[in-house]
Amino acid sequence: MKLRQIQYFFSQFQVGQLFKLERVFTLEDVKNYANLIQDFNPIHLDEQVASQSIFKQRVVHGMLSASLFSTLVGTNFPGAIYLEQSIFFKAPIFFEEQILAQVAIQDIKLKKGRSILKLNTTISKIDQKIAVTGEATILIN
Numbered sequence: 001m002k003l004r005q006i007q008y009f010f011s012q013f014q015v016g017q018l019f020k021l022e023r024v025f026t027l028e029d030v031k032n033y034a035n036l037i038q039d040f041n042p043i044h045l046d047e048q049v050a051s052q053s054i055f056k057q058r059v060v061h062g063m064l065s066a067s068l069f070s071t072l073v074g075t076n077f078p079g080a081i082y083l084e085q086s087i088f089f090k091a092p093i094f095f096e097e098q099i100l101a102q103v104a105i106q107d108i109k110l111k112k113g114r115s116i117l118k119l120n121t122t123i124s125k126i127d128q129k130i131a132v133t134g135e136a137t138i139l140i141n
Contacts, residue, residue, distance in 0.1 A: 013105060013117070019076045021068055021101045025060045030095065033064045059092040066132055068101035069121045073138055076103070077117070084137040085121070091131040098126045103136070115140040 034040050042049035043059055050058040066087050073080050093099055100123065107118040116139055123132040 013077075013108065015105050015108060018102060018104045019072050021072055022098065023068060023101065024096055024098050025064065025093065027058075027095050030058070030060055030064065033061055037061075037063075055092045055094075057094055059094060060097075062087070062089045062093075062132070065093050065099065065101075065123055066134075068099075068123065069103060069119075069134075069136060072101060072103040073119070073136065077138060077140060079141060080117075081139040081141075082136065083116075083139055084135075086134040086136075087121075088133050089131070090133060091125065091129055093123070093125070093131050099131065100124050100126075106135070 030044055034045060039061060041061075043053055043055070044050075044061055045058065047058060050056075066085075069085060070082065073082060102120075102122050102124070104120045105117055106120050109116045109118075116137060119136040119138065121132075121134045121136050122130055124130050
């Protein structure tokens with residue numbers, strides 16, 4: 001029975017396969033996230049303070065933007081368990097800015113009857129500049 005599930009999985013997913021999600025974060029999204037995790041850094045919430053920063057305006061929490069990787073994993077790999085995620089923040093994401101989050105299958109391995117997938121993770125801006133990049137490893141039972 002497990003073998004069937006694994007065979008089905010391998011026939012459904014392939015190295016190089018890409019999953020995408022477009023998103024725009026609003027001030028309301030950032031406020032809700034700040035309240036949820038209790039991160040009230042003024043670079044995210046205070047327009048005056050943020051205007052004095054290197055970004056010259058408020059920015060979306062990096063971890064809020066990176067949470068789109070979890071969204072892509074959860075919706076495209078039902079039952080997956082996150083094992084690892086590296087994250088490199090390359091450019092700020094601003095409020096109302098259109099972004100594209102992507103997860104690409106880099107490798108698929110069997111280990112103890114389970115599938116281990118290595119994923120490339122990126123978030124790019126509308127001008128195709130990379131804002132966030134990294135790798136994830138997930139487990140599929």
